[in-house]
Amino acid sequence: MALLELARLTVRYLPAPEYAQPAVDDVTLCLDEGERVGVTGPSGCGKTTLALAVLGLLPATAEVSGSIRFSGRELAGLSDADLRPIRGAGVSIVFQESAVALNPLMPVGAQIAEVVRAHSSDGRAGARDRALAALEDVGFDRDISRIYDAYPHQLSGGQRQRILIAQAMVCKPALVIADEPTASLDWTARADILRVIRHLNERHGTAFLVISHSAEVLAAAADRIVGMRNGRVVPVPAQASAEPVVFPASLPSRGAGDAPLLEVRQLTKTFRQRRFLARRGHEVEVLRGIDLSMPPGQTLGLAGESGCGKSTLARCIAGFEAADSGDVRVAGSNAATLRGRELLRYRNSAQLIFQDSAAALNPRFSAVDVVAEPLVIQGIGTRHDHRSRALDLMERVQLPTDRADARCGEFSGGQRQRLAIARALAVQPRLLILDEALSGLDLVTRTHILGLLRELQQTHGLTYLCISHDLDLLAQFASDLVVLHRGRIVSSGPAVSCLERQVAQAQTPFAPTARLVAAG
């Protein structure tokens, strides 16, 4: 008898009109004990709604039909009170955003113990021991008691993700649903998480339903993969899910002779963190003397784990932050010395694309407003011009102009990123700095946008500085690569050679737990 059977499961969000596409449409799926099933598909295809439906965590406005049977027992239609004992003990869930899925005001160990006490009669001490055991189970080895008493904001992304998994596993549930477990993690942390999942599956025989847009994650984490699109289950081409998509090789950088577009000389930057109470704020040196130069038309990749200072470098180049010493020149003009009109011309020439597209666009603005905003601010052309230029820019980034007046809050992640690019193009920049611009997107969308950027590079001669923690992405997209670690450039050179060096040096500075390096 299958552990989990979904029969003709349909979920529709109520205020939506009748004809609207239901979020989950007539899905039938079954999963046996100990089996690992992956669910993939573009963002908005209903995979997260599916996960929430199993545990009855959908908002009140959702209308669920069809059956959800878990080890023979029908869950659909159960009251919140009846479902509670099952959540966390029978089926548990690992949410995607580790930063917000933990209670910021409670030590992480206690949050694991909470799940234990919710499902058993263990006292405070019993719960603490089982929580400590769970921490070990998910790979914490050194000073576990310090981790137990730490607060979420004191741990790294990878550590927080492991806490979430510990919470899900502590009551030994039969099935764990993991929603995008590795999305916001850097390369090595992702490998650790996949290893933990494999370890728990083998040791405890826990079935896993892993949801992810990334093919490599599912290849490592699941025995079989189910594809979804627009709420329906769709066949997944057998091998497509395995190898990474290949991009056309990036343009060879033009001759070294041209004057460099971007020059960075001995750039240093320290943050004086003024603690709220402490009299003397302590300084954190973020950039320790960076030298960088980019000829026009080049696509340079900048890699490094979170906290190595890559975002700060991006902001210094884009003129958002002033460096402590050293200088930044774009097309010959130095940001630090400029004021007024010249600073504005400098800023227009170097545009920054942010990682979180949702936060980068004001949700209340319509798409046209967002794209036209720079023109409005700098008073380029008349009101009518603004609209026509904005529509033309939207076409250039392959966005349907019929939804030009919809609020950008209603666009998907990929479309929002295209809007951000269109907005940047409005001021005819020469350098685009992509700060983790693509890491939040699913495979298919990311491929399209990379294609778009490639096209724009040919038609407009744009230069790209692409910042990411994802070495695979940089290796395919950038012609040259620079690796940043604790504010210093540790290695640079053509992309391919640079990547091999990284993999070969098992003890790369930013792969903390060497023991888990051998990815799945």
Next chain:
Amino acid sequence: MRILVALTLCLMPLGAASQSAAPAVSEELLIEGQGAGRHGGRLVMALRAEPRTLNPALATDSPSREVIGRMTADLIHVNRASQVPEPALAKSWSRSADGRAYTLRLRRGLRFSDGHPFDADDVMFTFAVLLDERVAASQRDLLMVGGKPAIVAKVDSHTVRVTLAQPSAAAERMFDSIAILPKHQLETAFRQGTLATAWTLATPPAAIAGLGPFRLKEYVAGQRIVLERNPYYWKADAAARRLPYLDELVFLFTGNEDAQVIRFQSGESDVIARVSPENFAVLARDQPVKKFQLRDLGPSLDYNFLVFNQNDLAGKNLPAIARKQRWFSDLNFRTAVSRAIDREGIVRLVYRGRAAALWGNVSPGNSRWLNTAIPRPPRSVEEARALLKASGFSWRPDGALVDGGGERVQFTIATSSSNAQRTEMATLIQADLKEIGMDVRVVPLEFRALLDRVVQTFDYEATIQAFGGGDADPNSEIHVWLSRGGNHWWRLGQKTPQTTWEAEIDRLMERQLVTLDYAERKRLYDRVQQIVAEQLPFIFLASPHVLVGARGDLANFQPAALDHPLWNADHLFFRPQLTTGRR
């Protein structure tokens, strides 16, 4: 009527006079009342505000005076009901031939509430304190006759002679409001000049002694003052039992009048004074169930009036008001306003019929001095219009009244916001004067801000105020009618009378001050009333009735219109009745 007997009492102690010391042989007690009273019980009364001090020389607010009145006694006391002076601490007094010197013989053997004997030295000390500038006691002005202080001489241990600069018709009244202070307790404070901080509310009971029927037992800040029986009180009833009958007298402090009425209705307080007519009607509705004693004692001495600002505005840049004074100083204008005012409406709507309409400054409650010949014309809009026309006023087609120069007649009546009745009167007058085309606005102002305008800055056009008080004698109004008086509000600060009639009133008032013969004084004061009624410096409106209430089983409750309802607290007692048990 009470028996008035001065008798050296030598009767043996009778009956179990409760814890009071039995009347000693040598005490010259005053015998009053039928002697049917019963000892014991606690009488509770609610005061509208908390008394500020227990020091008779400093008390200026009425709550303080009401409480102090129960703890002190005076040499000669004016019977509020009959207005006739009676012997009190002085068992008899005589007046010298030239009417200036008074010899008072004090009762012997009396003692203060702390047991200390009372004699002439205490009287001498009291007069010394009241006449001292540094103390600035409010009674000091009473002792000034013809601008010179009275001279007090001690004849022997129980006789005192008081000599005035000139004969004064109201001499006995002067003794009425002077509370005799214990020399043995206040002499040191007086000598060190710290009398101002003596006998405050926080002073321990033992340090306060008086000759009144009660003495201080306890003060609880913000809540109540408890007075207990004075075992050495110098009065006894016909059955020679020492008064007062009540064991305790409690004054509660309640926020506003409504709270006071509720407390009385719930039985938490036993006496209620100065009830407003509306609340009196509410109590009357409960009468059949609760069996209160509700008394309407007829018009009080207070009189409400509307006054126009005729002050000399030289040096104060108030051009608008100065312009309007041309109307205010025109007698026809004032008479027209008086004729247009619906006094019956005021009596019925503001006071629910429990008030007397007024056309003169003496209220019907003061039958002894009222000039009944003053005309009382009914309201007539036509007559008012005729008077206005006679003075050159005219009406625009839309009915608005304009003066000779074409300026619209428009003025404000300022009233005190904390007095609901006067604001209601202003609203009625506003509607009345609208009928003769005057645009009147009612402006409620906080009490002190209003007073500051009326007596200091003169920045007002008209206002409704009230005078009157506890004394029916014309002298109590001297400051109002003398042109140089402090309360001559319509035109203050006159060195010499500006108008002939004000000069005549000055002469009349000064003559009556020194006229001892009542009939002659009455004739003089009648003429003053006649002039005032004709010249209308104040447009008199109404005099509210005095409304009081008490528990059904409170005996000897004889409230007087002109005094505090507990003026005879020493005679009050609780009749045994079937009402619920005493607290």
Next chain:
Amino acid sequence: MTSRRGLLFGTLAAIHALILFAGFFAPYDPAEQARVIPYAPPSRVHFVDVEGRFHWRPFVYAWTPDPAAYDRYLEDPTSRFPLQLFVRGAEYSVVPGIVTNVHLFGVAGPARVALLGTDGYGRDVLSRLLHGGRLSLIAGLLATVCSLIAAALIGTLAGFSGGTVDQILMRTADLFMAIPWLYLLFAVRAALPLQMDARDTFLLLVVVLGVIGWARPARLIRGIVLSARERTYVLAARGFGAPRRYLLRRHVLPQTAGAMLTQAALLVPHYVLAEVTLSFLGLGVGEPVPSWGNMLGALQQYHVLTSYWWMFAPAVALIVVTFGYHLLTSYVHERMRVVAI
């Protein structure tokens, strides 16, 4: 859901229409005194007369005061006064300038129809309620707008500039909350010239109240602006060289709209009530201009409270309007929150 929303809007719109065209709907001039019938209960409208005959047109009997009691009245069955529509009565100005005297309903001759009874001067409570409502709601809304504008300015300035400016402004806000307002209002009223028109005095005081009341909403708005300022799209716009005014107008202030609305729903009743305290202190609008404040003031006398139940009319009206405003703002707030992520 839509039907309930329609009902809410319908009643609120009806109330505001009634109050706006108070002159037309009110049968009498609010200041007209009928001194014969003080504190008369609401007149009973009959369809069947004493002899039992049914009449299509509702009618009232004339009142004669009961000689025995001050505030009780007897209906004189011999006189029948049918209610008439669109009668001519006291003049009123619909809009300053246009004066007419047509009233929706009324009754002829000596009889008077007082659907909500009369007050101490015999004035019709219904007319005073409608005319008073206009003044009270204007005062309430005006004071709310004043304090919200002041709060928005100061809150945004503090939130946006941060650092010492923020500290100074927020400490001043604390200070404003500490100052006992009672004698400030005394000082302001008493220091004003006497000749001010009753309505101007009142509106001036309401503006003073509005300005004083900015402290609490300002702290709230500062909090929102602080978080809005950090949003990435604000950073992006600044990157395009947007001046501070643009950032405020286009990005930051719309964020505070939601909080401003909920504050408005709290402040309007608060200021109409403040008018009651003003009247209690004698600083409210002078006679004979009616306002819910001074009508509630009259209600606060014991003898009125215990004997004349219809004097509760302003209290009921205030509760209905406040509840309406609350539902309105929570509905608008709900819709706005759905949009903003």
Next chain:
Amino acid sequence: MGYITRRLAYSLFTLLTVSILSFSFLELAPGEFVDDMRVDPTVAPETIEELRRQYGLTESLPVRYFRWLRGAAGGDFGYSFAYHTPVSSLIWDRARNTLLLTVPALAIGWLIALPIGIWTASRPGGWTDRASDAGTSALLTVPDVLLALLLLLLALRTGWFPTGGMTSPGAADLNLFGRAKDVAAHAFLPLMALVVSTLPLILRHVRASLIEALEAPAIQAARGHGIPRVRLLYRYALPMASNPLLSLAGLSIASLLSASFLIEVVMSWPGLGPLLLDAIMARDLYLIVAASLFSTLFLVFGNLAADLALFAVDPRIRPGQGARA
């Protein structure tokens, strides 16, 4: 710590400013203490002038203020003209009575508002939510004075409660328990009036911040782990909603002395209300200044307490445990 000393310095500054403002407002308000004597015909103008000199009313504002300031530094806040006693002793008795009323009222207010607020927030749109909504907006519109009068009326009609005051006359000779019961009986109605007048505001803020907290993803995750409903509301949602609630609690501490102002006047509760109202009407200068300083002290203390409580609840802004990358 640096922070505390900075806040104390700031509060001293606020107290100073309030005293300056109080003095100047009083100077602006026309009329002075001796005015009512001017109406009493028996008192002569010279006596009034003498009293004005004794009370110091003849001096100019700055002179009077600095003389007062020097005294205040030494703990002497001046004399009350009306009561002829030092102001501080007067205020302390009355403030104790006011606190006897407002502290329990505040506690009860929060004890009622929290559960109801949380319950209605967890079931938005439910009938309890709509009922509490209607209730709060109705209570928001009832003026304090009317509320107090209605309760007094209730006491009168039922006879269950005394109609005003704090202790009954014969209370002095009861034992401690008897006296406490007597005060409790007197305090019940003013307490009810105060709770009803402060409850709606607190309830509405609790509900709003709870609704916001319940939408946080951390709560969704906790629900996913099967945390029981009640624990979810009180152990997870409430702490997360604490930021706005704590500042409201701070403000309500600040209003401890002024919230019951009108209720005390109408129900004759011997608190600061009646004392301050009389003092204002009588322009009893130093009494008013001292009373407003005393309530400012509560404001400053309230805000400080709220900020410290915030540190206790939210580790992210707690000193010393800085974020570790």
